[in-house]
Amino acid sequence: MNILIATDSYKGSLDSEEVAKYIRKGAGKVFPDAKFQILAIADGGEGTVDSILRKQNGRYETVQVLKPNGGNVQARYGILKNKTAVLEMAAASGLPLVALQDKDVMKATTYGTGQLMKAALDQGCRNLYIGIGGSATNDAGVGMAQALGASFRDRDGKEIGFGGGELERIAEVDLSGMDERLKTTKITVMCDVTNPLYGPEGAAGIYGRQKGATDQQILQLDVGMKHLADLMSEQTKEDNRWEKGAGAAGGLGWGLVVFTGAKLLSGIEAILELVGFEEKCQWADLVITGEGKIDMQSVCGKVIHGISVITTKYQKPLIAVAGSIDDDSSQIYAAGVETMEACVMRPMTIENALEKTKQYLPDAAERIMRAVRVGIQMKEKEAM
Incomplete structure (x- = not known):
C-alpha cells in the first residue's frame, strides 16, 4: 500500500x-x-517563505529594496531547486515597514516588490511564487511594474510618481521596457482574499482604512483604479478587474496578472502546486x-x-x-x-x-x- x-x-x-x-x-x-x-504543508500565509524553505531545503537571499513610503530595507526571499523562488511582498512593501507617523497610502508604492522579483530573476529563477498578504500599498501594482521596466506617463508625457494617488494621472501605459525575462518566467500569486479591484468590496473599500486612508481618499483610490483598469482593458482587450483576488494587496493581485502574466491561486492551491x-x-x-x-x-x-x-x-x-x-x-x-x-x-x-x-x-x-x-x-x- x-x-x-x-x-x-x-x-x-x-x-x-x-x-x-x-x-x-x-x-x-x-x-x-x-x-x-x-x-509538510504550509498554509500560504505570513511565514510561508520560512516554512517552505525549511521543508524544501532551500536557501535565503537578501536584497536592499525600497520601502513603501521611502527609505530602504533588507528584504529576504527564498530560492529552491529548479530555479524556483518564494517571495512575500510584505518583506518589501508590507505595513509593518511603515511607521505610524509615515503612513500615507496615497504615496505608498509596491516598487520594492518589483525589485524583489528582479533580484530573483537575477539569481536565475524562472518560477516565482509570491505571497501578497500584509501590504501597506494601494497602487494596483504600478510600482512593482515600474521597478521591472514599465512606464506610466501623464498627458504631458511625464512619468507619474509613486502611489495610488497618481493612478488618475495615467494617460499612457508602455510595457515595452518590461524585463524580457518575465516572458519566460512562470509567476504564481498566493492570495487568500477574493476582493475585486475596486468598489465597495474592493481593495480600498475593504482595506484602505487600515492603511491610513480617509473616506475621501478611498473614493479617490477607487476612481484611479477604475481609470487604470479601463485603460488596460482597452489596451490588452482583456478585463481582469473582477477576478477573485484582483484587489488583494491594494490591487497588486490585479497588477501582477495584467503586467506580468501571473496566475492567481489561493494560498493552499499554490503551496500544493509548489510541493508537487x-x-x-x-x-x-x-x-x-x-x-x-x-x-x-x-x-x-x-x-x-x-x-x-x-x-x-x-x-x-x-x-x-x-x-x-x-x-x-x-x-x-x-x-x-x-x-x-x-x-x-x-x-x-x-x-x-x-x-x-x-x-x-x-x-x-x-x-x-x-x-x-x-x-x-x-x-x-x-x-x-
Whole structure:
C-alpha cells in the first residue's frame, strides 16, 4: 500500500513535519509493509517563505529594496531547486515597514516588490511564487511594474510618481521596457482574499482604512483604479478587474496578472502546486491529512479543503487525524474526507492535550488505520 501523509501543523504543539512523522509512526504499526511519503504543508500565509524553505531545503537571499513610503530595507526571499523562488511582498512593501507617523497610502508604492522579483530573476529563477498578504500599498501594482521596466506617463508625457494617488494621472501605459525575462518566467500569486479591484468590496473599500486612508481618499483610490483598469482593458482587450483576488494587496493581485502574466491561486492551491502534491496523490492508494482542529473553517480554503479537491479529482480516499473535531462534521464529509479521528479521547484541559500530543497522535493514527484494515479485510472476503 502507498500512503501519502500531507498535514498542516498543530499550532502551539507540533509543526507540520512533526505531525506527519507521528502519524506515520502510528500508521506503520498497522501497515508495517506500506510505503510512505510525507509532505509538510504550509498554509500560504505570513511565514510561508520560512516554512517552505525549511521543508524544501532551500536557501535565503537578501536584497536592499525600497520601502513603501521611502527609505530602504533588507528584504529576504527564498530560492529552491529548479530555479524556483518564494517571495512575500510584505518583506518589501508590507505595513509593518511603515511607521505610524509615515503612513500615507496615497504615496505608498509596491516598487520594492518589483525589485524583489528582479533580484530573483537575477539569481536565475524562472518560477516565482509570491505571497501578497500584509501590504501597506494601494497602487494596483504600478510600482512593482515600474521597478521591472514599465512606464506610466501623464498627458504631458511625464512619468507619474509613486502611489495610488497618481493612478488618475495615467494617460499612457508602455510595457515595452518590461524585463524580457518575465516572458519566460512562470509567476504564481498566493492570495487568500477574493476582493475585486475596486468598489465597495474592493481593495480600498475593504482595506484602505487600515492603511491610513480617509473616506475621501478611498473614493479617490477607487476612481484611479477604475481609470487604470479601463485603460488596460482597452489596451490588452482583456478585463481582469473582477477576478477573485484582483484587489488583494491594494490591487497588486490585479497588477501582477495584467503586467506580468501571473496566475492567481489561493494560498493552499499554490503551496500544493509548489510541493508537487498532485503528482504524489496519483502515486498514493490512501491520503492522510490533518490539522489542530477540524471545523467549518477546514473546508473554507484551508489545507484540508485544498487537499480534498485533488484527492476527489483522482478518486483517492482521504482520512484526517486532528487534535480535536468540532461538533458538526457533515460539511467535512461532504468536502471529500471519508472519516476522521481525534487525538483527544477523554475530557482534559487544552494545556494537557498540547503537552501529550506526541503520545496521543500516534495512537489516534493507529486507531483509524485499524479501521481501514477492517475495511480492507471485509472487501477481500466479499471478493472470495
